[in-house]
Amino acid sequence: MSRAGAGAWTEPGAFPIAPGIHRLPLPLRDDGLKGVNVYAIEDGDGVALIDGGWAIPEAFDVLAASLNSIGYRPGDVTRTVVTHAHIDHYTLAVRLRTEYGAPVAVGRGERDSLTWITGHGPRHGFQAAQLLTAGAPQLAEYMSRKDPAADPVAESWELPDVWLGEGEIKIGQRTLRVLETPGHTQGHIVLWLEDEELLFSGDQILPHITPSIGFESVPQPQPLVSFLDSLGRVRQLPDARLLPAHGPADARVHARIDELVEHHRRRLDQTRSAVARLASATAAEVAQELPWTRHERTFAELDLFNRTLAVTETRAHLAFLVHRGEVAASADDVVLYSVVA
Structure with missing residues (x-):
């Protein structure tokens, strides 16, 4: 187990998961989670990424250095498959597309939220309305302030190139199965690499914390029902190593789902x-x-x-x-x- 896997999982670098697969922890800003795992998978002469990170300068710099340590540059990213449309997973993928042309794919269930953010805004409008009905007017005001009136749609929010549904995608010589797992967000997906017993779980299954439920730009009516149903679907698959978006990659899927x-x-x-x-x-x-x-x-x-x-x-x-x-x-x-x- 690497030093990062043993506890300091946010330590920058490229940590091997399997031949041709590396975990690249990237920093977050003003976030209790401290970091987000991006996974690089060999894809022909380049690498595909599972999740993109947050479009902040320090995250891009760490991504570039981490890729360089395994012989690649940001321009070698062939595409980014994003598990869900939260800012710390999606927006750096958009920057990579803007600067290097790497296409972005995300689950089709994120269409409502991303269409709202990119075409309407404000990004937290629905959350503010929900907080009012929940009896939290001060928190509703706080969330409203998070949307600058002059520019409610950030440049790093754009629609993807591909809306993913259930099925298979090829990355290099590998075939990954895409599973739609709504709950954390409506369009959350996980990617299962059956032959190597690996599950890229995004935020649906995290090793040390319980994922937030229902926090998205266009909320679903029963996020916990969806979340538990999704856990049940994944629990029916053969057990696998958990490759989460936050935390070390040393847990097993079944045990963590049960918890x-x-x-x-x-x-x-x-x-x-x-x-x-x-x-x-x-x-x-x-x-x-x-x-x-x-x-x-x-x-x-x-x-x-x-x-x-x-x-x-x-x-x-x-x-x-x-x-x-x-x-x-x-x-x-x-x-x-x-x-x-």
Whole structure:
């Protein structure tokens, strides 16, 4: 195991996964995740990338140095297959296309969000509206401020060249199976390399944290239902080594899926219990009753962005409980939840 795999997984470099496959950790800016893994796969005379990173100068510089260490340059990137359309995965892929012509592919389920961002904006408009219905007006105002009025559509947001659905893609001599795994986002995909027992999992399955649910430009109505269904589909595949977008690449897929399913089972119980204690409550009020992160922090200890994620995720768990008939939701502008007798 490399030094990066043993703990310092964000350490820059090109870390071998299999012959012709390397993990390239890239930095993030002002993000608790610290880094994102991009995977380089030999593709003829160049390399294809799984995920692109965030279009910030320091990430591009690290990508160039990491590629150089294995004999390539950014101009040798043949294409970028992006697992989902979040800023830390998608936007550097767009820069590589702009400067070097490398096509960008992403799951077809991201069409609504990317069409909204590139043609309408503001990027966080739907999140702000959801936060209002969740009883979090201050967080709604915060998310609205994240969209500059003069330029709501950043230059690094463009439509892809290819919308991917279920099927197979060839990269060099390898055949990867594309699986649509909505949940983290509507269009999230994972890529399964069956012969080598490898799964490029994006943010759908992460080794140390539970992926956020439902945070995207055009949200889906039942993100947790989709997320758990997607985990179930992947769990039916033969076990594989987990190649996540964040964290070391040393876990196994089945074991981690089982942990994530158990986490959400406990979280649904906690959410229902919180609603019962409060009798009638908004999603924001329920979120304040729950512990957050692996360190069991209180809601008040979170920064504004992570409070936004917390309320969004609580709203997804409440929607799941409504779907299951255990909790009722009012039809008010600010939705109130109560336990069904």
